[in-house]
Amino acid sequence: MNARYTPWLFLMPAIVIYGFFGAIPILQTFYISMTDQVGVAGAGNFVGLTNYIELFQDEYFLNSLKNTGIWVACFLVIPNTLAVIIALLVKRTFWGASIIKTVFFLPLALSFAIVGVIWAWIYEPDVGLLDQLLIGLGLDVLIVEWLGPHAGNFSVIAAAAWRQTAFATVIYLAGLSAIPQELIEAAKVDGATRRQVFFRITLPLLKPANTIAVSSALIQALLATEIVLTMTRGGPFGMTEVVGYRMYMETFWNYKFGYGAAIGVVVTIMTATMVVPYVRRMAKAMEREWS
Amino acid sequence: MAHVAIKDIYKNYGAVRALKGIDFEINDGEFVALVGPSGCGKTTLLRMIAGLEDITGGEIHIAGRVVNDLQPKARDIAMVFQNYALYPHMKVADNMSFSMQLAGAPKDEIKTKVEEAARILNLENYLDRYPRELSGGQRQRVAMGRAIVRNPKVFLFDEPLSNLDAKLRVSMRAEIKALHQRLGTTAVYVTHDQIEAMTMADKIVVMSEGHVEQVGTPLELYDEPQNLFVAAFIGSPSMNLMEATVTESGLKIGSFPEIATQSYDWLPTGKEIVVGMRPYDFAIGDTGLKLDVSVTEPTGVETQVAGHIEGKPVTCLFKERVSGRYGDTMHVTPNGPLHVFDKETGQRLGTAFTVTKH
Numbered sequence: 001m002n003a004r005y006t007p008w009l010f011l012m013p014a015i016v017i018y019g020f021f022g023a024i025p026i027l028q029t030f031y032i033s034m035t036d037q038v039g040v041a042g043a044g045n046f047v048g049l050t051n052y053i054e055l056f057q058d059e060y061f062l063n064s065l066k067n068t069g070i071w072v073a074c075f076l077v078i079p080n081t082l083a084v085i086i087a088l089l090v091k092r093t094f095w096g097a098s099i100i101k102t103v104f105f106l107p108l109a110l111s112f113a114i115v116g117v118i119w120a121w122i123y124e125p126d127v128g129l130l131d132q133l134l135i136g137l138g139l140d141v142l143i144v145e146w147l148g149p150h151a152g153n154f155s156v157i158a159a160a161a162w163r164q165t166a167f168a169t170v171i172y173l174a175g176l177s178a179i180p181q182e183l184i185e186a187a188k189v190d191g192a193t194r195r196q197v198f199f200r201i202t203l204p205l206l207k208p209a210n211t212i213a214v215s216s217a218l219i220q221a222l223l224a225t226e227i228v229l230t231m232t233r234g235g236p237f238g239m240t241e242v243v244g245y246r247m248y249m250e251t252f253w254n255y256k257f258g259y260g261a262a263i264g265v266v267v268t269i270m271t272a273t274m275v276v277p278y279v280r281r282m283a284k285a286m287e288r289e290w291s
Numbered sequence: 292m293a294h295v296a297i298k299d300i301y302k303n304y305g306a307v308r309a310l311k312g313i314d315f316e317i318n319d320g321e322f323v324a325l326v327g328p329s330g331c332g333k334t335t336l337l338r339m340i341a342g343l344e345d346i347t348g349g350e351i352h353i354a355g356r357v358v359n360d361l362q363p364k365a366r367d368i369a370m371v372f373q374n375y376a377l378y379p380h381m382k383v384a385d386n387m388s389f390s391m392q393l394a395g396a397p398k399d400e401i402k403t404k405v406e407e408a409a410r411i412l413n414l415e416n417y418l419d420r421y422p423r424e425l426s427g428g429q430r431q432r433v434a435m436g437r438a439i440v441r442n443p444k445v446f447l448f449d450e451p452l453s454n455l456d457a458k459l460r461v462s463m464r465a466e467i468k469a470l471h472q473r474l475g476t477t478a479v480y481v482t483h484d485q486i487e488a489m490t491m492a493d494k495i496v497v498m499s500e501g502h503v504e505q506v507g508t509p510l511e512l513y514d515e516p517q518n519l520f521v522a523a524f525i526g527s528p529s530m531n532l533m534e535a536t537v538t539e540s541g542l543k544i545g546s547f548p549e550i551a552t553q554s555y556d557w558l559p560t561g562k563e564i565v566v567g568m569r570p571y572d573f574a575i576g577d578t579g580l581k582l583d584v585s586v587t588e589p590t591g592v593e594t595q596v597a598g599h600i601e602g603k604p605v606t607c608l609f610k611e612r613v614s615g616r617y618g619d620t621m622h623v624t625p626n627g628p629l630h631v632f633d634k635e636t637g638q639r640l641g642t643a644f645t646v647t648k649h
Contacts, residue, residue: 180376183376185341185376186372186437188343188362188363189342189370190364190390190393190437191390192389196393201378
């Protein structure tokens with residue numbers, strides 16, 4: 001064994017596992033997407049790019065693509081901003097801090113499917129927690145049909161963002177505690193106001209945490225499926241459908257495996273193009289820190 | 292440049308009293324070292340001067356102004372932190388000029404100031420680097436550069452050399468001292484290393500357990516330590532302290548022959564005292580105190596002998612070359628000034644000089 005092959009030897013387990021559970025399934029999906037396979041009964045005929053051509057003329061798919069776009073936009077902004085604010089607030093030690101932290105982290109213990117069930121109750125017309133709350137506050141005018149055709153997509157996003165915020169808060173809290181207190185003090189001595197300390201010291205130093213939080217948000221937004229399934233089943237009239245949900249429906253309800261696989265490939269490509277730059281940035285930062 | 296006054300300063304953390312009435316003054320342009328063992332409150336006091344720690348009681352004046360309620364930035368001070376506290380996401384030049392940027396100084400003025408500081412500190416070639424790309428000594432210099440650029444009234448140093456290796460520490464020590472002499476800015480320097488304090492400071496404040504033990508120049512502390520704490524703390528190796536009794540014509544340690552001294556009216560016969568003898572102030576002879584040798588450490592220029600007298604640890608330094616191994620005995624006689632402390636209070640009574648018997 002020489003120095004040239006030794007590194008590969010160490011990489012082998014990871015490569016083998018990734019190959020079996022990552023690369024091969026992806027390639028297989030890519031192949032299936034170019035067939036007209038129906039169900040699991042047998043391989044379909046090779047049809048080239050037919051599925052893709054059909055896909056980009058499919059009103060339902062294009063609608064789900066639009067909704068996923070809204071998911072991504074909301075997920076990039078809402079959980080990240082809220083999480084930074086919450087992390088800054090609960091970072092300080094005060095009486096009951098650990099209880100409050102637990103309350104904020106709790107959603108993390110729930111899967112998106114469960115979050116969907118809980119929030120479906122919250123959004124329930126008239127008897128749901130949200131409506132009851134607004135009625136109690138005398139704000140009846142604000143009540144809309146939360147899971148209806150107009151607000152539906154945003155209501156689902158809000159529920160998912162609740163859980164994503166919990167995740168991002170954990171990440172930002174870890175990021176905050178990694179910033180040495182002396183840096184903040186040095187900045188104060190240097191004449192920085194609290195605002196300047198935040199924008200010129202704290203925020204830039206949260207960049208590694210931000211990379212993790214943002215790539216996670218992107219992935220969750222692009223892959224969202226279960227929460228739509230448990231909250232609205234894509235309804236009403238497909239107004240809350242997202243690409244992941246579309247893929248699931250085409251594959252497992254309509255048994256159009258080839259067509260579903262084509263959606264899967266589109267999702268994979270979208271995820272890769274958006275997330276890879278972030279992951280690269282993260283890898284570079286780690287390399288720098290460990291070198 | 293500024294005069295700093297610390298007036299009856301108290302600091303409580305809940306029920307813990309960290310500082311119990313600290314009082315001293317720092318003259319314009321003076322380099323003052325706050326020295327003491329861990330937990331004596333020296334860093335707390337420095338942080339209170341900086342404005343990073345609230346003041347429980349008393350007043351701190353900088354340049355004639357009470358600064359108790361002023362934010363750090365309003366105090367016109369610069370601080371060098373123990374682990375440098377360089378902003379990792381900023382290049383060296385930005386680290387040094389951050390305070391000027393915040394103050395909205397014009398770009399060309401910032402550039403001039405940074406370049407000047409870089410020249411003083413030999414950092415000209417590193418202005419475009421990030422802190423992580425610098426060695427420990429260079430980071431230390433950047434931290435000082437950041438302080439210099441501000442041209443503050445007072446420099447505050449919080450154990451700035453403790454993260455450096457021994458050799459670098461000695462050279463940085465000289466650099467900081469030279470820098471202070473060049474700039475003439477009032478400086479407060481916290482350290483637990485008494486050698487650092489002795490070599491750098493114009494004035495040393497020795498602290499222990501939240502109060503000041505003694506304030507004085509390095510040599511005042513060395514020559515006339517006011518109590519047993521300062522006696523043991525200042526000087527390396529530290530002063531040998533032995534219990535003794537005052538006799539008619541001298542003093543007596545244990546069962547050994549009397550050490551003859553001049554007579555002093557503060558030294559009444561029969562008084563129980565503690566006598567302090569510097570390691571250098573011994574002569575080897577055929578009679579005197581019996582020293583049970585533990586180790587001898589020759590360094591070429593001198594020989595350090597560590598052992599016990601009457602079971603008490605004692606260190607002696609001899610200019611001559613002495614050999615001895617574990618278990619050997621030696622006879623030594625104090626031949627320098629004897630520092631006499633009250634056994635009960637631990638306070639200094641005076642210095643007694645030995646007389647040679649004929």
